[in-house]
Structures are given as C-alpha cells and as structure tokens.
Amino acid sequence: xxxxxxxxRPREAVPDTATLVDQAETRRSLRFTVRSLxxxxxxxxxxxxxxxxxxxxxxxxxxxxSLANPLLMLVVYTVAFRYVLKVHSEGFVLCLLxxxxxxxxxxxxxxxxxxxxxDNGGLVKTVYFPRAILPIATVLFNFAQYLLNVAVxxxxxLLLYQMPLxxxxxxxxxxVGLQLLFMVGVALWVATGTAFxxxxxxxLEVGLAAxxxxxxxxxxxxxxxxxLSLPVRLAPLSPFVIAYQRMFFYREWPEPSVWILAVTYTxxxxxxxxxxxxxxxxxxxxxx
Amino acid sequence: MQSVLExxxxxxxxxxxxNRAGELKVRFLSTFGGRAGEVKEEFWALRDISVRLASxxxxxxxxRNGSGKSTFLKLIxxxxxxxxxxxxxxxxxxxxxxxxxxxxxxxxxxxxxxxxLSASVHGLSRSDIEAxxxxxxxxxxxxxxxxxxxxxxxxxxxxxxxxxxxANLDPDILLLDEIFAVGxxxxxxxxxxxxxxxxxxxxxILFVSHSAPAIRAICHRVCVxxxxxxxxxxGVDAGLAEYRRLxxxxxxxxxxxxxxxxxxxxxxxxxxxxxxxxxxxxxxFEFLRRHGLRPHHRVLDVGCGSLSAARFILPHMESGHYWxxxxxxxxxxxxxxxxxxxxxxxxxxxxxxVNDTFDFSSVPHQFDFAIANSLFARLPIDALARCLVAVVxxxxxxxxxxxxxxxxxxxxxxxxxxxxSGLTTFPDRPPYHYAFDVIAALCGxxxxxxxxxxxxxxxxxxxxxxxxxxxxxxxxx
Numbered sequence: 001x002x003x004x005x006x007x008x009r010p011r012e013a014v015p016d017t018a019t020l021v022d023q024a025e026t027r028r029s030l031r032f033t034v035r036s037l038x039x040x041x042x043x044x045x046x047x048x049x050x051x052x053x054x055x056x057x058x059x060x061x062x063x064x065x066s067l068a069n070p071l072l073m074l075v076v077y078t079v080a081f082r083y084v085l086k087v088h089s090e091g092f093v094l095c096l097l098x099x100x101x102x103x104x105x106x107x108x109x110x111x112x113x114x115x116x117x118x119d120n121g122g123l124v125k126t127v128y129f130p131r132a133i134l135p136i137a138t139v140l141f142n143f144a145q146y147l148l149n150v151a152v153x154x155x156x157x158l159l160l161y162q163m164p165l166x167x168x169x170x171x172x173x174x175x176v177g178l179q180l181l182f183m184v185g186v187a188l189w190v191a192t193g194t195a196f197x198x199x200x201x202x203x204l205e206v207g208l209a210a211x212x213x214x215x216x217x218x219x220x221x222x223x224x225x226x227x228l229s230l231p232v233r234l235a236p237l238s239p240f241v242i243a244y245q246r247m248f249f250y251r252e253w254p255e256p257s258v259w260i261l262a263v264t265y266t267x268x269x270x271x272x273x274x275x276x277x278x279x280x281x282x283x284x285x286x287x288x
Numbered sequence: 289m290q291s292v293l294e295x296x297x298x299x300x301x302x303x304x305x306x307n308r309a310g311e312l313k314v315r316f317l318s319t320f321g322g323r324a325g326e327v328k329e330e331f332w333a334l335r336d337i338s339v340r341l342a343s344x345x346x347x348x349x350x351x352r353n354g355s356g357k358s359t360f361l362k363l364i365x366x367x368x369x370x371x372x373x374x375x376x377x378x379x380x381x382x383x384x385x386x387x388x389x390x391x392x393x394x395x396x397x398x399x400x401x402x403x404x405l406s407a408s409v410h411g412l413s414r415s416d417i418e419a420x421x422x423x424x425x426x427x428x429x430x431x432x433x434x435x436x437x438x439x440x441x442x443x444x445x446x447x448x449x450x451x452x453x454x455a456n457l458d459p460d461i462l463l464l465d466e467i468f469a470v471g472x473x474x475x476x477x478x479x480x481x482x483x484x485x486x487x488x489x490x491x492x493i494l495f496v497s498h499s500a501p502a503i504r505a506i507c508h509r510v511c512v513x514x515x516x517x518x519x520x521x522x523g524v525d526a527g528l529a530e531y532r533r534l535x536x537x538x539x540x541x542x543x544x545x546x547x548x549x550x551x552x553x554x555x556x557x558x559x560x561x562x563x564x565x566x567x568x569x570x571x572x573f574e575f576l577r578r579h580g581l582r583p584h585h586r587v588l589d590v591g592c593g594s595l596s597a598a599r600f601i602l603p604h605m606e607s608g609h610y611w612x613x614x615x616x617x618x619x620x621x622x623x624x625x626x627x628x629x630x631x632x633x634x635x636x637x638x639x640x641x642v643n644d645t646f647d648f649s650s651v652p653h654q655f656d657f658a659i660a661n662s663l664f665a666r667l668p669i670d671a672l673a674r675c676l677v678a679v680v681x682x683x684x685x686x687x688x689x690x691x692x693x694x695x696x697x698x699x700x701x702x703x704x705x706x707x708x709s710g711l712t713t714f715p716d717r718p719p720y721h722y723a724f725d726v727i728a729a730l731c732g733x734x735x736x737x738x739x740x741x742x743x744x745x746x747x748x749x750x751x752x753x754x755x756x757x758x759x760x761x762x763x764x765x
Binding site for chain 2: 016018019020021022023024025027036039040041042043045046047050053054057122123124125126127128129282283285286
C-alpha cells in the first residue's frame with residue numbers, strides 16, 4: 001500500500017510503527033556503528049574521491065606532484081648521510097625509502113586527522129551521519145597516495161639496487177593492511193581528541209617531530225645503543241618501519257616481537273579509537 | 289494512527305563557556321589552581337517537550353527566534369543528543385534532514401559531483417543515487433550545467449540544485465527548516481508542490497517556518513514553542529493565533545513600541561546603519577512616492593537591510609512588485625522576523641534576494657524604480673561599482689535608480705569628514721563618503737547617466753542622486 005507512486009528507489013523496509021526504539025540508545029551500540037559505517041560507505045568513497053580530485057584538479061602533472069615530496073626528502077637525506085656524514089652502507093637509500101614512505105603516511109594522516117571533525121562544522125551541524133566517516137576518509141585519502149608512491153618508487157629502487165625478490169616480501173601486504181587499520185585507529189583518537197581540545201593539533205605537530213627521531217627511519221634499529229633500544233622499538237610506528245626494512249633491505253622475515261607489537265598497537269588503536277568516538281560523537285555538533 | 293516518532297520529556301541544556309574551555313591550557317591550569325576562572329553558564333534550550341507524530345502527519349513548528357525550534361529539529365535528527373528524555377523512532381524509519389540546502393556542496397566540484405556527494409551525505413547507496421540522478425537533474429532543470437563547477441552557478445541555480453537533491457531523497461520522516469524562504473516565487477511554489485507530493489506518498493513532515501501561508505498549505509497541526517517550552521499543540525489556525533498572541537505579549541512585556549510608533553528601538557539591526565531607522569524607512573517611501581512610485585510599478589530596494597522601508601513600500605505595491613536585495617543575511621532575517629511581523633506585513637507579498645555579490649540573475653523583471661538608501665555608505669568602491677552595474681542592468685529603459693550617499697564636496701580631501709548629524713565618514717572604511725565626481729565617473733564608464741538632486745530631506749543628512757540608463761553610448765560632455 002505505502003509503496004504506490006514511489007520513485008525509482010527500491011525500499012528495503014517500511015518503518016515498523018509497532019516498534020519504537022530509543023534513538024540515542026540504538027546509536028551508541030557498537031553494532032549500530034559498524035552497520036551504519038557500512039551503510040554510508042558511498043559517502044566515504046565520495047569524500048575520498050572529492051579530496052583527491054580537489055588536490056589535483058587543474059594541475060598538469062597531477063598525481064606526479066605527490067611523488068615529488070618523498071623524492072625530494074630521499075635526495076636530501078641521501079646527500080646528508082652518504083656525502084656529508086659519510087655513512088656507507090649498501091642499499092642505504094632503499095632502507096631509507098621504505099621507512100620514509102611509511103612515516104610520511106603516518107605523519108600526514110595524523111596531522112590531517114586533527115581537522116577531520118573540528119574543521120567540518122558545516123557538515124556535522126546540519127546532518128546526521130556516522131562521524132567516524134570523516135577521520136576514516138582522511139586516512140584513505142592519504143593511503144591512496146601512499147600506495148601510489150609505493151607502487152612507483154619501490155620497484156624502481158629494487159631494480160636500481162638489483163635487489164632480487166625474496167619470500168619475506170610477501171609479508172608486505174600484511175603489514176600495509178595492519179598499518180592501514182592502525183592509522184584508522186589513530187585518526188579516530190586524534191579527530192575526537194581535537195574536537196574537545198584544540199591544542200592537541202599543535203601538541204601533535206611538536207610530538208610528530210620528536211617521534212620522527214625516535215623511530216628508526218634515518219637509522220637502523222641495530223645502530224641504537226642497547227640502553228635506548230627498547231624505547232625506540234616501542235615507538236608507535238617502529239614495528240611497521242622495522243618490518244619494512246627487514247623485508248626489503250635485509251630480505252628476512254620480521255622477528256616475532258615486531259609482529260606482536262604491530263598487531264597489539266593496531267588492536268589498541270582501532271578498538272580504543274572506535275569506542276572513544278562512538279562514546280563522544282553525539283557531542284561533536286555542540287563543539288565545532 | 290500509530291506514531292512514527294515520539295519525543296518523550298525531552299530537554300536540552302547547553303553549557304555556554306565564557307572562558308574558551310576548548311583550550312588545554314584552561315584544563316591544565318584548573319588542575320592546579322582549583323577553578324582557573326572557567327565560568328560555565330547553563331542554558332536550557334528546551335524543557336520537557338513531549339510530542340507524538342503519527343505516520344503521514346505534517347506538523348508545523350512555530351516560535352520566535354531562540355524559542356528552540358531548530359534545536360528540537362536537530363535533536364530528532366540525532367545531530368544533538370537530549371540532555372533528558374529521549375526520542376523514540378519507529379524501527380527502520382528513514383529520516384532526512386533539510387536544515388540547509390546543498391549540504392556538503394563544494395564550489396570547485398561540478399554539479400554532477402556535488403549531487404553524488406550530497407546524496408551520499410544523506411546515506412544513500414551508490415545504486416540508489418544512480419537510480420535517482422536523472423530525476424534530480426530533471427527536477428533542477430540544469431541538464432546543461434551538470435559538468436560546470438558549482439562556483440560558476442548563480443545563487444538561484446545553487447538553490448535549485450540543493451533542493452532537487454533533498455526533494456528526491458524520499459524519506460519516511462522529513463525534518464525541514466525554513467530553507468527555501470529566500471527563493472523567488474516560482475521556486476517556492478515548486479518546493480511547496482514537492483512537499484504536497486511527499487505528503488501524498490505518506491511521508492511524515494516536521495516543518496519549521498515563520499510563514500503562516502506555508503504552514504497553512506502543508507500542515508495539519510501546529511506546535512508553538514515559546515522560550516523552550518511547548519506552549520501549544522493542536523489545530524493550525526488556533527496555533528498560529530496563539531503564536532501571534534505570544535509575539536505581541538512579548539513585545540508589550542519588553543516595552544517595545546508597536547508597529548506605528550516612532551520611538552527609537554535599541555535592537556541591533558536598527559542601530560547597525562547609524563540610527564534613525566524608522567525615519568529612514570519612512571523617508572525612502574515618501575521620497576519614492578514624491579517621484580512617482582505607483583502600486584503597479586516594480587521597485588527594487590537595494591540594500592533593504594532590516595526592511596525599514598519595506599514596511600511601507602510592500603503594502604503599497606501590487607503583490608510581487610516589491611523586490612528587496614540585501615547582502616547581510618542576519619540583517620535581513622532580523623527584518624523579516626521582527627520588523628515585518630511587528631508591522632503586520634507578510635514577507636510573501638514581495639520577493640527577496642540575499643547574496644553578497646549583487647547577483648540578480650534570479651530576478652526575472654526590469655524595474656521602474658530602484659533605491660539604495662544609505663547603502664553606499666556601507667560599500668567600498670569595488671563593491672559600489674559592482675552594485676551600479678548590477679542595478680543599472682536591471683532598470684527599465686526609463687527606469688530610475690535613486691541613491692543616497694555621504695558627499696565629499698572636496699575631491700582633494702582624503703581625510704575623514706565630520707557630519708552635521710554627528711556621524712564621521714571615511715574615504716577608506718565604513719561609513720564611506722564619496723565625491724560625486726567619482727560616482728559619476730563610474731556611471732559614465734558603464735553607460736549610465738547620473739544627476740545630483742537638490743534634496744536635503746534625508747533623515748541622516750545624506751545627499752541624493754538619480755542614475756538612469758543612457759539612451760545612447762555616453763558622449764563627451
């Protein structure tokens with residue numbers, strides 16, 4: 001009866017007026033959050049596509065520009081370490097590259113995520129959608145660029161240094177997947193946190209600069225004195241960076257401690273971030 | 289009928305923080321010094337509201353600004369969470385919120401991209417959007433513009449596209465804030481038609497509006513909110529009467545003057561242009577009448593502000609022959625909500641265009657009269673040039689554009705000028721003054737002629753000029 005004269009859109013269900021449910025209670029359940037994230041996946045896709053389009057629209061070289069930054073950093077660090085500081089080691093640049101790309105993904109995502117909720121007041125105040133979409137979109141936006149960087153630069157470097165492929169490189173997709181989930185978790189924490197405390201944005205800028213040196217990107221974990229080894233291994237991105245270096249530079253499987261840390265960090269970030277955001281998202285519209 | 293939505297004892301409290309508590313510093317300091325000066329003020333936007341909506345019902349929500357209407361809408365939309373009480377919904381009911389037109393629109397994206405984005409903001413899946421896309425484009429009537437970036441759209445096209453998305457979402461419950469009040473008449477009629485169609489299909493509508501005719505056309509029932517409390521819930525006519533009574537009672541209680549009184553009022557929207565609000569509006573009307581304004585003419589009130597002149601001109605004109613233009617949304621809103629209602633003049637008698645670029649592309653007429661009363665004092669010279677071009681292009685061949693301005697009699701003088709009225713005007717910041725020759729040169733360059741009028745009757749002591757379209761290309765004097 002109700003369906004007469006409806007437009008093309010198929011209707012899954014007519015609302016069940018016999019059963020009223022408390023809206024706020026429903027929305028705070030984790031099950032509802034996951035379901036609605038799936039329902040709004042088209043929004044997620046569109047937000048990512050929008051950001052990518054806006055970034056490269058009207059530019060002739062387009063995506064090539066996002067290669068420029070890692071390439072430049074690569075050149076700068078190579079010159080600094082090989083020719084100024086005279087660090088000599090075969091394939092140092094390859095080792096640097098995998099770490100640097102992973103770090104760039106991490107630090108770009110984290111700083112962008114600070115604005116995911118706080119700078120989207122227009123949307124947050126006028127329409128309901130699962131707010132987790134916003135930080136997740138910033139992660140995917142950066143992830144797309146990370147993947148393209150890897151796809152272009154990694155084969156070039158492997159050829160250049162004549163590194164034969166090795167079995168441990170099969171772990172790469174696993175760690176990239178873990179890092180993606182880890183980043184989603186971090187973005188959820190950061191976006192929620194910044195909505196409540198704007199200073200977090202500035203705090204993170206400083207924190208990221210410090211963290212860069214605490215992560216074995218420009219050096220290898222073996223070069224660290226024993227007394228500092230543990231804190232460096234425990235730095236948030238270290239397990240991922242160490243894993244990438246193990247696979248591509250040493251061509252060996254990452255050690256168990258690296259696996260354990262990477263999985264642990266991912267679970268903590270993701271579960272913690274999702275519950276944090278689900279708990280507080282209903283207050284976002286009053287804060288931004 | 290079974291209810292599809294129930295607000296049960298809903299209250300909403302906002303904490304107004306007077307000491308920017310979003311800063312970590314404040315939190316940090318307060319852990320040491322007890323309370324480091326953070327003052328929190330409670331504000332109850334809504335108190336104990338209980339409303340039931342049956343499936344297919346259309347409820348009009350009226351109340352003065354700040355009465356909690358929008359907050360209520362946002363609570364139901366789950367944008368806010370109730371402080372007390374709860375919103376109960378039929379399981380599986382799909383809510384669409386239209387608090388703003390074109391939610392998620394981005395100026396750099398094309399029309400098509402914006403439609404896809406905006407529809408997905410409302411939770412539609414890809415296949416749904418693709419199925420709906422043709423009807424959205426057809427509804428907006430913008431087939432040829434879908435690949436053009438939104439920034440090249442006129443404000444009218446922008447609005448049409450925004451509403452086209454919203455109109456095709458096909459929700460079970462539609463929450464509608466007054467979003468199409470600024471559109472022109474055909475647009476508003478189309479919106480109303482769409483709402484009626486949605487109703488016919490069984491959509492439940494919650495409609496916030498100040499427009500009595502719109503409420504009458506759509507709603508079966510009215511709720512009046514007054515200072516966060518539900519003051520009335522029942523029939524439409526009695527509800528609107530109750531609303532008018534409350535507005536009048538409020539005005540009486542706060543000692544505000546009735547519509548015809550010339551006593552000064554301290555409201556901000558009356559002060560913003562330099563006082564003499566009542567006199568300036570009355571003057572503009574008298575002045576136009578003296579220069580031949582008749583009800584059948586079409587008149588454009590450029591910079592209509594808080595509608596001081598509209599109060600007089602609107603009732604005088606034939607329906608739809610008054611057009612107001614204003615750049616500042618807030619000023620215009622205050623005019624509609626406080627001044628027109630107080631004067632008993634329905635805004636629907638005229639048309640209004642609000643944008644900050646003097647974009648008249650949504651205006652289908654040429655005008656016999658245009659008036660810019662004290663507008664030039666608010667415009668820097670580039671905006672003034674834009675205003676002149678836009679208005680002159682909208683004049684009939686014989687049309688006249690009257691403008692008042694603060695004269696700078698000495699072109700050599702680049703200093704502020706103190707006026708007899710007590711006002712000081714500036715060459716480089718508002719209130720601006722201009723030498724007549726500067727404006728004359730601007731007019732000359734766009735093919736218009738300008739003439740200074742010998743009229744000293746302006747209540748703020750401004751001079752008056754009249755601008756006309758030149759018959760031929762301007763010749764050397």
